[in-house]
Amino acid sequence: MSDARYDPATIEPKWQALWEREHTWEVSNDPGAEGERNAYILEMLPYPSGEPHIGHLKNYALGDAIAHYRRRNGQRVLHPMGYDAFGLPAENHAIRTGEHPRTSTEGSIAEFQKAFRRWGISIDWSREISSHDPSYYRWTQWIFLRFFERGLAYRKEAAVNWCPHDQTVLANEQVIDGHCERCGALVELRQLEQWFFKITDYADRLLDDLDTIHWPEHVKAMQRNWIGRSAGAQVRFRCESAQTDYEVFTTRPDTLFGATFFVMAPEHPDVIKLAAGTEHEQAVHEYVNRSLTESSEARGDADKPKTGVPLGRTVTNPVNGEPLPMYVADYVLMEYGTGAVMGVPAHDQRDWEFATAFGLPIRPVVAPADVDDPDIETQAFTAHTPDERLINSGQFSDMDAVAGRDAIVAWLTERGFGHGSVNYRLRDWLLSRQRYWGCPIPVVHCEGCGIVPVPDDQLPVELPDVRDYKPRGRSPLAAAEEWVATTCPRCGGPARRETDTMDTFVDSSWYYLRYCDARNERAPWDPAVVAQWMPVDQYIGGVEHAILHLLYSRFFVKALADMDLLSVQEPFAALFTQGMILGPDGHKMSKSRGNVISPQPIVDRYGIDTARCYVLSIGPADQDAPWSEDSLAGMYRFLSRLWRLGDELAPATPDPSAATTPDHLEGDALTLVRKANWAIDKVTADVGVRWGFHTAISAVIELVNELYRYPDADPAARRFATATAASLIFLFAPHLGAEIYERLTGERVWEQPWPTADQAMLVADTFELVCQVNGKVRDRLTAPTGATRDELEALALASDGVKAHLNGSQVVKVVVVPGKLVNVVAR
């Protein structure tokens, strides 16, 4: 056995230099050869802040394994890289240190570039992009203008989430439990004019098309919840004294006869007006003011007792003419539905609590089958039971609840009191930010013309340099007077530039399109080129982007497809969400916990191949798993064992036939070649079908263990088995795989087709027959592979173990699974 040492520090740079020199991983946009298939493998682009961490390593090791696997299966693989370079962390760093965000960001990008090369990731560097580069954000602005032209980007004043710490507005998606996603500050509501994308226009398509993509169920579920489609009806209630109609949205039009009151949100514009002149005017004022100053977190607490104040007026229930007292209460939200609800305390828990607190009548109108009255003593009856029917509902009484609902909606529609309707939880995407380090919004404000888009030929609107990055409630850009002051492209008069910048999620909503045609200077992309690659065949990233990035990107693609700029409806045909690598203590890595493992020292000590194999071997790739230094060392030990085999078996002149099965096999040589074919079969299924990277690596370990078990087997068989191990491990340890494969065969492993298992080698002449009595294993025999059911049954019945356990009892039945086992059922 070889006693030379596996030294990744000499092997790895050698191959990296070769791949770099030969541009090995670049693909052109020229159509491939006949029969060649294109594949687009993409990992989520990194946000360049500081240095890459261990999560990046796992992400790119995973994507790289897939990319290599697809290439060797004959596909032309697009595997690019870029940077999501705008954003708050760099800007906050600038506020602290005065260093320009561009300087720190580009420093960080350099770290990532270095790391990706040191990690040997097979990237097509000719397509590299960064979102902060004017040659990129020029097209972000161009896309914004296309959205603007179609009314998909618009300005409106609305109650928006305001982070007092970061001094900027936030999208709904960026508010977590009432706190800022970035800094954790308690978010306030402010009435401000802001830019929005009309993502709500796409709610139905975003929901329906989830059925067309191969994404993890939990991610689809999150998106469904977030879109929050509910079907119901819009119903109009007349307030005679105010001469106004108020509409409500309800998912339960079947309970309309059970309405006993009517509630409006404190933010509802008519609340103050309605109370004016009534005895409740003062109380309503106070209540509304209190609600508006309360944090969204405190107000959103569902356990909070119901509060409210009467408005001193009534509305009329259209189905029965009953007057319903009106209230203002903070459990009604202005943002959802119409900002007003009908109170049906018998069938809605919140209404039940409100009615109980205010002594309002609770009238059941839906009853389960065979029950006269539902139990509403301690809570609302909200369950949907089979065959439930309407009661106390005028002409609709005794109807089946589902039929009754439709009948009531039809009745309302006929008389103009309402109609069926659908509501969404999804709101439009608030995209403007009062911050510096982002893509400028390419419009100007002209006194005469209003909002005027910057013409395409004047793009990009470049981000000016400023001295002070500190947010002061308006964008730091507003201080760049010379930049702000401009002329109106329409009338030529004086105008001011928009000083808000875009949410960085805008930048990352289309980057995967730019990769396809990254150097195009006339357009963001050529639709014909994009059509070659899109959609992304396999997207890989963290589950933290399940809603934001993945929903926004889907919206972008649909909107761009509607403009005939794309021919696909979905950006990512398949998605894989990798699990986190936790600290050695089993907790999420964090500086404050002091459990952060940094990749660089690991790579220096063991080499990147060990690190890559390790992060893919700790468990199923979509699951979280803790870091273990010991297991990492174990992986190094395994790669060393493989390397020593290669070193020992490498002939003076490499022989390409080492990669093919030797002839005339018997004994240990046959065992080894069988094991090699078993490993090919196993790794192919694990990587190609099941995404079982950890079991794939285990299979190669088994193959190597087998080689150590038979050190005296025929060298040709050992070379074949070792070359096979190198060929398979190449997906995860590309440098070592290439090194050993070349030393044994003289060939470049990445230019070799993915190996195919020889079916004849997957079955042996004999197998171990498991003999059970009543389902319990009682014996194991060696049986010939082709044995018939009868032969197997006879073998089993004759075995000592079976006979000992039958011990006189009667055989009722014998189940035979050919090639596997015999189960004798006895009584």
Added chain:
RNA sequence: GCGGCGGUGGUGGAACGGUAGACACGACGGCCUCAAAAGCCGUUGGGCGCAAGCCCGUGCGGGUUCGAAUCCCGCCCGCCGUACCA
């Protein structure tokens, strides 16, 4: 509440109706060595037994099946997402 995922040795995990615990880590023992490191070879779910072997074991309780970690029903626990969404 709702939605999604999960519960298997000391640890990470295998087994996708057919031998529970592959593979790895850790631990223990051995070989090599003056010694150590490295490496190599064993043993390693629990209990009883000198042994052959037997019994018990996949969160809990039922069920389907010749056979269940796996499928079905009912619980318990954990994680993730979301939540006064009418």
